[in-house]
Amino acid sequence: MYDVSTRRKGCFMSDSEVMNYRVKMRELALSRRTVSFDEVARGYNENEALREAARCLRCKHAPCVSGCPVKIDIPAFIKEINHGNTREAYKIITEANLLPAICGRVCPQEVQCEAKCVRGIKGEPLAIGHLERFVCDNYYQEPENILPTKGRVAVIGSGPAGLTCSGMLSRFGYEVHVYEALHELGGVLVYGIPEFRLPKRVVSAEIDKLRKMGVIFYINTVVGKTITLEELLSTFNAVFIGTGAGLPKFMGIPGENLNGVLSANEFLTRINLMKANQKGYDTPLKALREVIVVGGGNVAMDAARAAHRLGAQVTVLYRRSFEEMPARREEVHHALEEGIKILFLVNPVTLTGEDYFVKRVNCVQMKLSAPDESGRRRTYPIDGTEFTLPADTVIMALGNYPNPLLAAATPDLLMTSGGCIVINDRLMTSKKGVFAGGDAVTGAATVIMAMAAGKAAAYEIDNYITKT
Numbered sequence: 001m002y003d004v005s006t007r008r009k010g011c012f013m014s015d016s017e018v019m020n021y022r023v024k025m026r027e028l029a030l031s032r033r034t035v036s037f038d039e040v041a042r043g044y045n046e047n048e049a050l051r052e053a054a055r056c057l058r059c060k061h062a063p064c065v066s067g068c069p070v071k072i073d074i075p076a077f078i079k080e081i082n083h084g085n086t087r088e089a090y091k092i093i094t095e096a097n098l099l100p101a102i103c104g105r106v107c108p109q110e111v112q113c114e115a116k117c118v119r120g121i122k123g124e125p126l127a128i129g130h131l132e133r134f135v136c137d138n139y140y141q142e143p144e145n146i147l148p149t150k151g152r153v154a155v156i157g158s159g160p161a162g163l164t165c166s167g168m169l170s171r172f173g174y175e176v177h178v179y180e181a182l183h184e185l186g187g188v189l190v191y192g193i194p195e196f197r198l199p200k201r202v203v204s205a206e207i208d209k210l211r212k213m214g215v216i217f218y219i220n221t222v223v224g225k226t227i228t229l230e231e232l233l234s235t236f237n238a239v240f241i242g243t244g245a246g247l248p249k250f251m252g253i254p255g256e257n258l259n260g261v262l263s264a265n266e267f268l269t270r271i272n273l274m275k276a277n278q279k280g281y282d283t284p285l286k287a288l289r290e291v292i293v294v295g296g297g298n299v300a301m302d303a304a305r306a307a308h309r310l311g312a313q314v315t316v317l318y319r320r321s322f323e324e325m326p327a328r329r330e331e332v333h334h335a336l337e338e339g340i341k342i343l344f345l346v347n348p349v350t351l352t353g354e355d356y357f358v359k360r361v362n363c364v365q366m367k368l369s370a371p372d373e374s375g376r377r378r379t380y381p382i383d384g385t386e387f388t389l390p391a392d393t394v395i396m397a398l399g400n401y402p403n404p405l406l407a408a409a410t411p412d413l414l415m416t417s418g419g420c421i422v423i424n425d426r427l428m429t430s431k432k433g434v435f436a437g438g439d440a441v442t443g444a445a446t447v448i449m450a451m452a453a454g455k456a457a458a459y460e461i462d463n464y465i466t467k468t
Contacts, residue, residue: 019054019055019119019123020119020122020123020124021123021124022052022055022124022125022126022127022130023044023048023051023052023127023130025041025042025043025044025048025127025130026042026043026048027040027041027042028040028041028042028196030337030338033196033309033334033338034308034309034338034339035309036196036309037194037195037196037277037306037309038195038196039195039196039197039198039199040196040197040334041105041197043130043133043134043137044130044131044133044134046138048134049081049130049131049134050081050082050084052126052127052130052131053078053079053081053082053131054082055119055126056075056078056079056082056119056126057118057119058075058078058079059075059118062074062075063116063117063118064113064114064116064117064126064128065113066116067112067113067114067115067116068096068112068113069112069448069449069451069452070096070097070103070448070451070452070455071096072092072093072096072097072113072132073092073095073096074113074128076092077089077092077093077131077132077135078126078128078131080092081131081134081135086134086135086138086139087139087141089135089139090135090136090139090140090141091141093132093135093136094141097451098163098164098167098168098206098209098210098451099160099163099164099167099206099451100132100133100135100136101133101136101137101202101205101206102160102189102198102202102203102206102447103129103132103447103448103451104129104130104131104132104133104134104135104136104137105129105133105197105198105202106193106197106198106447107129107446107447107448108328108446108448109128109129110125110328110329110330112448113128113129114126114127114128114129142212143209143210143212143213144171144213145212145213145214146170146171146172146173146213146214147173148170148173148174148175148176148214149173150172150173150174150462150465150466151174151175151236151237151238151465152174152175152176152177152235152236152237153166153169153174153175153176153177153236153237153238153239153240153461153465154176154177154178154179154232154235154236154238154239154240155169155176155177155178155179155239155240155242156178156179156223156229156232156239156240156241156242156243156406157178157179157180157181157187157241157242157243157244157438157440158178158180158185158186158187158207158217159186159187159188159189159242159243159244159438159439159450160187160188160189160242160438160447160448160450160451160454161240161242161244161437161438161439161440161450161451161453161454161457162178162187162240162242162438162454163178163186163187163206163207163210163451163454164450164451164452164454164455164458165240165242165437165454165455165457165458165461166178166210166215166240166454167209167210167213167215168454168455168458168459169458169461169462170210170213170214170215171213172458172462174462174465175214175216176214176215176216177215177216177217177218177236178215178216178217178218179218179221179223179227179232180217180218180219180220180221181220181221181222181223182219182220182273183219183220183273184219184273185203185207185217185219186200186203186204186207187242187244188244188246188439188447189203189447190203190272190273191265191268191269191272191273192265192268192269192272192299192302193268193272193302194268194271194272194302194305194306195272196305196306196309197302197331200272222405223243223406224405224406224408224409224410225405225409228409228410229406229409229410229413229431229434230410233431233433233434237433237465237468238433238434238435238461238464238465239433239434239435240434240435240436240437240454240457240458240461241406241421241429241434241435241436241437241440242436242437242438242440242450242453242454243402243403243405243406243440244402244403244438244439244440244450245399245400245401245402245403245439245440245443245444246265246400246402246403247400247401247402247403247404247419248263248264248265248266248396248398248399248400248401249263249396249398249399249400249401250263250396250398251294251348251396251398253348253349253350253351254350254351255350255351255352255353255358256351256396258351258353258356258357258358259353259356259357259358260286260353260357260358260391260392260393260394261351261358261393261394261396262393262394262395262396263395263396263397264293264295264299264300264302264303264395264396264397265299265400267285267303267306267307267395268299268302268303268306270283270285271285271306277306277309277310285310286393287311288307288310288311288312288392288393289311289312289313289392290312290313290315290389290390290391290392290393291304291307291308291312291313291314291315291391291392291393291394291395292314292315292316292317292348292361292389292391292393292394292395293307293314293315293316293317293394293395293397294316294317294348294394294395294396294397294398295316295317295318295396295397295398295399296316296318296319296320296324296325296326296327297325297326297327297397297399298326298327298328298331299397299399300316300318300327300395300397301316301327301328301331301332301334301335302331303395303397304316304335304340304395305331305334305335305338305340307393307395308338308339308340312393314339314340314341315340315341315342315343315389316335316340316341316342316343317343317346317347317348317361317363318342318343318344318345318346319345319346319347319366319379320344320345320366320368320377320379321344321345321368322342322344324377325344343363345365345366345367345368345379346363346364346365346366347363347364347366347379347381348361348362348363348394349362349363349364349381349386350362351391351394357392358391358392358393358394359390359391359392360388360389360390360391361388361389361390361391361394362386362387362388363386363387363388363389364381364382364385364386364387365381365382365385365387366379366380366381366382367379367380367381367382368380399443399444400439400443400444401418401419401443401444402418402419402420402421402439402440402441402443403440404419407419407421410431412430412431413429413430413431413434414429414430418443420440420441420442420443421436421440421441423435423436423437423441426460426463426464427453427456427457427460428460428464433464435457435460435461435464436457437450437453437454437456437457438450438453438454441453
């Protein structure tokens with residue numbers, strides 16, 4: 001058991017006072033952040049992890065577990081850290097979560113497990129995500145390759161839902177084949193999240209574990225074009241659709257068709273997958289000088305911080321207040337710290353340009369209504385508050401619709417009016433033997449929620465095949 005130090009910020013405090021504060025994670029120096037895509041959060045060392053693990057109260061009712069979408073036994077793995085047993089901690093985590101090194105970096109723990117932490121009542125909640133990352137960055141165990149004897153399952157999409165579903169099914173004893181449309185595996189984990197937040201080596205390592213479990217991967221395979229859903233059904237016992245939400249939303253305002261107006265999806269894909277931020281690649285971005293990012297979520301922060309690293313002056317426009325901003329507070333803090341400007345209660349109304357290129361964003365100040373029955377506050381423009389901002393690039397980070405390609409190629413696959421796949425309470429679609437989960441069903445959500453859906457689908461698929 002680690003004896004926590006009683007010294008913090010140059011002052012001496014009692015043990016109980018020290019225990020109210022989490023151990024701060026080291027970060028990349030600010031001077032390096034603005035000129036590189038190196039990972040910002042540096043992780044805990046062993047001493048830091050032991051100090052933080054010592055703060056866990058090991059509550060018998062374990063409220064933190066109820067906040068975890070994949071139900072990791074959090075008190076159990078933290079207890080093992082506290083005793084210096086990262087091997088056992090890793091085993092406990094991976095019993096519930098097959099992509100832990102990813103989740104430790106990008107999950108919104110502050111509104112999930114950490115939001116339930118009893119330590120947070122009188123101080124700062126336990127840094128559960130930091131500790132999960134510590135375990136997975138410092139211990140690796142070869143996964144077991146279970147002989148596939150129960151059947152064959154096709155998984156469409158290699159994002160968090162597809163990867164989780166495939167790993168669980170492999171663990172259950174199925175031969176799993178994953179079909180990815182892009183030239184790299186990982187879905188949104190590789191095309192949507194920048195290197196400074198989620199290094200690609202981490203994603204590759206987690207996928208390699210699935211390979212060693214026996215999962216078979218195919219790239220450059222567009223189900224609905226390269227191969228049909230019906231063809232998969234003819235050779236597999238079941239199919240899981242985890243195609244995500246890759247169709248970007250736009251505002252529908254005048255000027256959005258000007259050159260220099262991009263979706264955050266395209267902008268981040270060109271950097272993350274097509275290496276547009278590096279010399280010697282075939283898809284360079286034009287020089288960025290004055291960039292406007294529209295939106296207030298994590299994708300908006302990712303796009304803004306990436307553009308800043310490419311030399312631009314970046315301003316984010318968000319039509320609501322800071323309190324309602326959906327982005328993780330850590331990401332907002334980093335953005336502001338790095339020199340990005342955020343204008344709240346501001347909305348674009350038109351984009352204007354010259355010679356077909358965007359030059360200006362015409363904006364209006366917004367006001368918020370009183371909360372409605374759902375607690376949501378609507379926004380309204382304030383007359384006479386129009387103003388203009390210069391811009392040579394505008395990035396729309398307004399969310400995404402589910403990928404429509406597979407549905408268009410499969411007319412009998414029932415969809416909602418918003419383009420989401422309809423499933424029943426067993427996660428099966430309108431086509432027998434075809435299951436779906438993640439953003440393709442819910443619309444754009446978080447990595448961990450997609451993982452939870454993939455995990456649940458694996459259990460439903462196992463139940464379906466064994467009882468058919």
